[in-house]
Amino acid sequence: MPSDLISMARSGTRAARTALEITSNNIANASSEGYVRRSVSLAEVAVGTVSSTPTSINLAGVAVAGIVRNADQFRQGEVRRTGADAARAAAEVQGLENIESAVEQTGVYTSIVDFEAGLQALLSDPTDGPLRAGVLEQGRTLSETLNVAASSLDAVGDGLRFEAGEGVENVNRIATELARVNLRLSRASDSSSDQTAQLDQRDMLLQELSQYVDTRTSFAPDTGVVTVTLGGPSGTDLVDGGATRSLAMATAADGTVSFTLDGTPTAISSGQLAGKSLSLTQAASTRAELDAIAAEIVTTVNAAQAAGVDLDGNPGQPLFSGTGAADMRMIAANGAAVATAPAGAGANSRDVSNLEAMRSALSAADPAGDMDTLLFGISSAVAGRRVTRDALDSIASTARVALQAQAGVDLDQEAVNLVRFQQAFEANARVMQVATDIFDSILAIR
Amino acid sequence: MPIVSTSTSAFYERARADMKDLRSQAETLQAQLGSGEKLTRSSDDPVAASRLRALGRLEKLSEIDAANASRANADLTLADAAMSDMADAIIRAQELAAQAANDTITDSQRTAIGQELEQIFGNLVGLSNARDSNGHALFGGESAGDAYGLDAGGNAVYVGTPNTSNLPLGEGQSVTRSMPGPQFLSFTDTSGNPSDTMATIKALAVALQSGTPDPTGAAREALGNLQTGLDTLTTGQTVIGTRLAWIELTDNRRIDLQELRQTEESNIGATDIATTIATLQETLTVLEASQASFTKLAGLTLFDKL
Numbered sequence: 047m048p049s050d051l052i053s054m055a056r057s058g059t060r061a062a063r064t065a066l067e068i069t070s071n072n073i074a075n076a077s078s079e080g081y082v083r084r085s086v087s088l089a090e091v092a093v094g095t096v097s098s099t100p101t102s103i104n105l106a107g108v109a110v111a112g113i114v115r116n117a118d119q120f121r122q123g124e125v126r127r128t129g130a131d132a133a134r135a136a137a138e139v140q141g142l143e144n145i146e147s148a149v150e151q152t153g154v155y156t157s158i159v160d161f162e163a164g165l166q167a168l169l170s171d172p173t174d175g176p177l178r179a180g181v182l183e184q185g186r187t188l189s190e191t192l193n194v195a196a197s198s199l200d201a202v203g204d205g206l207r208f209e210a211g212e213g214v215e216n217v218n219r220i221a222t223e224l225a226r227v228n229l230r231l232s233r234a235s236d237s238s239s240d241q242t243a244q245l246d247q248r249d250m251l252l253q254e255l256s257q258y259v260d261t262r263t264s265f266a267p268d269t270g271v272v273t274v275t276l277g278g279p280s281g282t283d284l285v286d287g288g289a290t291r292s293l294a295m296a297t298a299a300d301g302t303v304s305f306t307l308d309g310t311p312t313a314i315s316s317g318q319l320a321g322k323s324l325s326l327t328q329a330a331s332t333r334a335e336l337d338a339i340a341a342e343i344v345t346t347v348n349a350a351q352a353a354g355v356d357l358d359g360n361p362g363q364p365l366f367s368g369t370g371a372a373d374m375r376m377i378a379a380n381g382a383a384v385a386t387a388p389a390g391a392g393a394n395s396r397d398v399s400n401l402e403a404m405r406s407a408l409s410a411a412d413p414a415g416d417m418d419t420l421l422f423g424i425s426s427a428v429a430g431r432r433v434t435r436d437a438l439d440s441i442a443s444t445a446r447v448a449l450q451a452q453a454g455v456d457l458d459q460e461a462v463n464l465v466r467f468q469q470a471f472e473a474n475a476r477v478m479q480v481a482t483d484i485f486d487s488i489l490a491i492r
Numbered sequence: 493m494p495i496v497s498t499s500t501s502a503f504y505e506r507a508r509a510d511m512k513d514l515r516s517q518a519e520t521l522q523a524q525l526g527s528g529e530k531l532t533r534s535s536d537d538p539v540a541a542s543r544l545r546a547l548g549r550l551e552k553l554s555e556i557d558a559a560n561a562s563r564a565n566a567d568l569t570l571a572d573a574a575m576s577d578m579a580d581a582i583i584r585a586q587e588l589a590a591q592a593a594n595d596t597i598t599d600s601q602r603t604a605i606g607q608e609l610e611q612i613f614g615n616l617v618g619l620s621n622a623r624d625s626n627g628h629a630l631f632g633g634e635s636a637g638d639a640y641g642l643d644a645g646g647n648a649v650y651v652g653t654p655n656t657s658n659l660p661l662g663e664g665q666s667v668t669r670s671m672p673g674p675q676f677l678s679f680t681d682t683s684g685n686p687s688d689t690m691a692t693i694k695a696l697a698v699a700l701q702s703g704t705p706d707p708t709g710a711a712r713e714a715l716g717n718l719q720t721g722l723d724t725l726t727t728g729q730t731v732i733g734t735r736l737a738w739i740e741l742t743d744n745r746r747i748d749l750q751e752l753r754q755t756e757e758s759n760i761g762a763t764d765i766a767t768t769i770a771t772l773q774e775t776l777t778v779l780e781a782s783q784a785s786f787t788k789l790a791g792l793t794l795f796d797k798l
Contacts, residue, residue, distance in 0.1 A: 454499025
């Protein structure tokens, strides 16, 4: 029937126009973060009435069946998983690099060597005032660089804990927003543009969340409501529908951190928070090693001092006080306090046997070697983690590009769609023209 | 089906990441050229950094060894000079003793010889208390004060310690920086009693001045003892000379090792300028090419044709 011709053409123009609108929306959002390319799904309208026979012609045009979000849940999941790994590795490398700088650039190794060199130079003339003062000052520099290294390490730890705390706050914020999105999703009507916008929002929040923690997600099939679980397969739900649990961080005495979800201990194995936590563990062990080196120097030098006599012939007093890198101090008042001579020697003795004993005790304890081991350990950890980070980074960016290729807007394709739907619109308009012509030719019959 | 395999934002993202990568590579190379060092931090190459630390430590300790060696060298040279002066004095004493042993000279001449010998004794005591480069007694061992003192009778008595300290020269080698006085001044006299050069000269001086019954006999006996004293001193001086040669040998060895260390250091840690510049040029060429191709590709849009 010709009248159907017009209504079919009308449905065609409406569909083409919707498609054009979708296309222009895609173009407008070509660089919007988290925007997933939409396309329109069209379906034929079949008008079947009870009275109509199967052979009769029933054509009713086209209808917009829905707006399709071109997002693949598998690829999105991959982006989240690999993104969490890459974020963990990046945070760990950054933390370890800070630890490395704290112990390397403070020059602890150099100052240990300088102290050894000072003792060796004193051998040439144990009663020489400048040489004795040199030993004392090198000892002071040594204790001060150890102090600085310890406080730099503490500062690195403080920074890492602050960032981890901020990460925890962000996780809680994202969880709250996800719960809100979940509530709206459960109310949105199917395939509406409201629903697609909410789904975009949901996916963006999940991706943001994956930067901080590794999550497991499951989606309700009809509404798209998401359940987020932390801490592996047997973990605890962070977001379940409209309900959230609160993530909290606890700091141990040695500065390492642990996480709980509404009181339940939760293991976080990936994401920035895991990286910070791993770095803090490394910072704690580096700090313990540095303390051990400082304690070694203090006990070795003081024990050797006690076995000898100073320049004035008095029994040697300790040169250093303290038990660790942070509280190590040079306590001798002047260079005369260095006990170079053995017990029983008089004032101004040039007998260096106690100095020799101190040097051999120090070279047996080998603080320079221990410091080298410490530096080597931390720097090779950084070098190794850097390789891991680069690998994880390239995996994550591959996953992102794969998702983008599918879900992102391709302007060339949109340009083609623009032309195509414009032509479709014009064709439908042409159909209307034809219908009018048919009418006119019938009406023109006299 | 997409026309190109990727979306517009992914294309820009990838181009940005690639160019950023190239740029940071070029900057790293530039930093290596600017500083002359391959490693900016240990983690760039942990093994090399550890080796560089060890080499730096050896270098530092070797500097102290060099300073110690030059101190020992100075002390031994001073000791050598003082011993030469002592030898001159002993030879003069021998001449005087030979004159005094002559029966034809008068008592007043002997007294004059005795007075000169007394002067020589004073010189020897002064020389035996010579100072080293640190201001300590050269021949006093580890003594805090003088090497020789004078007792109530005006005789020289050794007040130093029996041993002289060793100075390490590096590589486990060490050298004794001087010699305690008794080692080259004391000897056993012709009658088999322990004696020393200064005591011999002092005794002869006293004998010649106070008019002993047999001054020529005393002078002849002293002549023999002085010869032994001179021999002992010369032996000591030879030992000092050997030690000086030993220091020179270890100095040469230290310089060789230092050169080896520096070669290794520059092999491990220094920038190879030719390679680095070539790599930098390559990186810059690639960067330019990718910038040019990015501009071309980004300019290709279908919207221009609509």
